[in-house]
Amino acid sequence: MKGGLVTRGGEVTALEGRPTGRESGPETVVAAIRAYVDELVDLGSSRYGAPPDGIGLAVPGIVTTSTAVYSANIGWYDVPVSAFVPPGIPARLGHDVRTGGLAESVLGAGRGVADFLFLAIGTGIAGAVVIGGEPYGGAEGSGGEIGHAPVWPAGEKCACGQIGCLETYASASALVRRYEARSPSRTAATAKDVVSLAVAGEAVAGEVFDEAVEALAISLASYVMLLDPAAIVIGGGLAEAGQTLFLPLEERLSARLTFRERPPLLPAALGMRAGMLGAALLGWQAAGVPDVGRDWSLDVLRRGAVP
Amino acid sequence: MKGGLVTRGGEVTALEGRPTGRESGPETVVAAIRAYVDELVDLGSSRYGAPPDGIGLAVPGIVTTSTAVYSANIGWYDVPVSAFVPPGIPARLGHDVRTGGLAESVLGAGRGVADFLFLAIGTGIAGAVVIGGEPYGGAEGSGGEIGHAPVWPAGEKCACGQIGCLETYASASALVRRYEARSPSRTAATAKDVVSLAVAGEAVAGEVFDEAVEALAISLASYVMLLDPAAIVIGGGLAEAGQTLFLPLEERLSARLTFRERPPLLPAALGMRAGMLGAALLGWQAAGVPDVGRDWSLDVLRRGAVP
CATH class of the missing domain: 3.30.420.40 (ATPase, nucleotide binding domain)
Known part of the structure; x- marks a missing residue:
């Protein structure tokens, strides 16, 4: 702590x-x-x-x-x-x-943006639904669990027991786990390693990273339809990948939206x-x-x- | 009007x-x-x-x-x-x-429930995200489009051009369209006919209705994870199917939630x-x-x- x-x-x-x-x-x-x-x-x-x-x-x-x-x-x-x-x-x-999300709203990337999603991609994935400048926790304080919303409803089983959760494809730990599962002769110590291998053109790392980006795009498409945010602020360890993450994610999210503009994706500050x-x-x-x-x-x- | x-x-x-x-x-x-x-x-x-x-x-x-x-x-x-x-x-x-959704909140099924989803299943599907008793429209008034959030991201193309939208599986018009596509020798004039055929044990109608219920369950699982509603109020023409819709939908939604309770599904009033x-x-x-x-x-x- x-x-x-x-x-x-x-x-x-x-x-x-x-x-x-x-x-x-x-x-x-x-x-x-x-x-x-x-x-x-x-x-x-x-x-x-x-x-x-x-x-x-x-x-x-x-x-x-x-x-x-x-x-x-x-x-x-x-x-x-x-x-x-x-x-x-x-x-x-x-x-x-x-x-x-409150800190990003008051003095970070969400300053001046009343309605946005703060998406934290680290070992797990969670979100803060910011409405009118305030994070919204739902009826009883358990909202924001975007990491456990299904993206592939007939897909992989998540550690939480549910099927196809975003987190099981796109968290930092998912990148490492999924890479090692498909490439048993090699190990990746961290998600950063998987991203670096993907950037360097290594095929399995590229696949795993692409699937993570696609899962994030599906999840953000749902969020955009439901909550019409003015921006999506992305933080957590994986956000440090910068444009390597943001550019393909912007492209894939745009491809999933046909009748409205894509809100801007902003790095957390x-x-x-x-x-x-x-x-x-x-x-x-x-x-x-x-x-x-x-x-x-x-x-x-x-x-x-x-x- | x-x-x-x-x-x-x-x-x-x-x-x-x-x-x-x-x-x-x-x-x-x-x-x-x-x-x-x-x-x-x-x-x-x-x-x-x-x-x-x-x-x-x-x-x-x-x-x-x-x-x-x-x-x-x-x-x-x-x-x-x-x-x-x-x-x-x-x-x-x-x-x-x-x-x-405002009317359901103030004097209908959502009376006394501050945070809930009003889901209207008719020719199309749309939602009202009710927060603190007020419907929330997002940053620019286009929120609530739960009918166009993807449920099967590699699935059927929706009339809106997006892939796998809830509406393309579970709206009243989707029931008719999907039934007629698989059962060319028969026609169903309305969604109610498809539901009746499904209840009577007709196999194709049963499949189409099951798929609609499953799509609704996936979509509601996402909503529950993200927004932790105290209830889900279901209205529109398809809600008139009553327990024929509510019972399997409750069962399928419960099956997709492992670490939290399912909020109650309430018929719109x-x-x-x-x-x-x-x-x-x-x-x-x-x-x-x-x-x-x-x-x-x-x-x-x-x-x-x-x-």
């Missing part, structure tokens, strides 16, 4: 990582988060002369602003936000990818920091200052950051 | 139909709507002693509250709401299916009147009384209606 102190003006300090202790079970993770929060609160108190005005936390799974309802990865159920923070400081929870910055915005929302962030510049963030 | 007078208390009178004159081109349609609106305004004035407080219109295609941007069926572009109504009466436009009632709600919104309708009972509407 990562955490930091973020001022109202957008100065980021104390941005550091800590282990979650996930292997020791959910109680350990909650305790580790709480200890890290306490540490940051103490650091803020000594640095700024007062504890933070608010605390925001981005967590995976099914999440409301007050409860971490469920996470398959961590194994927790119904953890109230009060378990993570010391008493007396207002705090708000957010879903990790939706919180990244905040990278791995989107979640942490979004959590800072949630903290300022909890503090009763919801408009914080709209006047931040990315430069200020970069200059202010402690590596 | 249909129109009527609807009081603040939910009494519906003068509910009648008129031809649109579509075959004579878009100017004729605009003039026909305007003439019908004038007629209803005069009728309202003589019946209630004053012209209506507001006017709502539900039209197809791409629509904002102030402009009928485009309709492929009618052929119009950028018609302002002022072209449809006499001066001096506040008026508001809505998309036909989204307006039906307003039938063919959803669009007209939604337009009445838009008219009351235009009049500055947005909460009209929440206290109406369906019974009052039925009793008040002139056949």
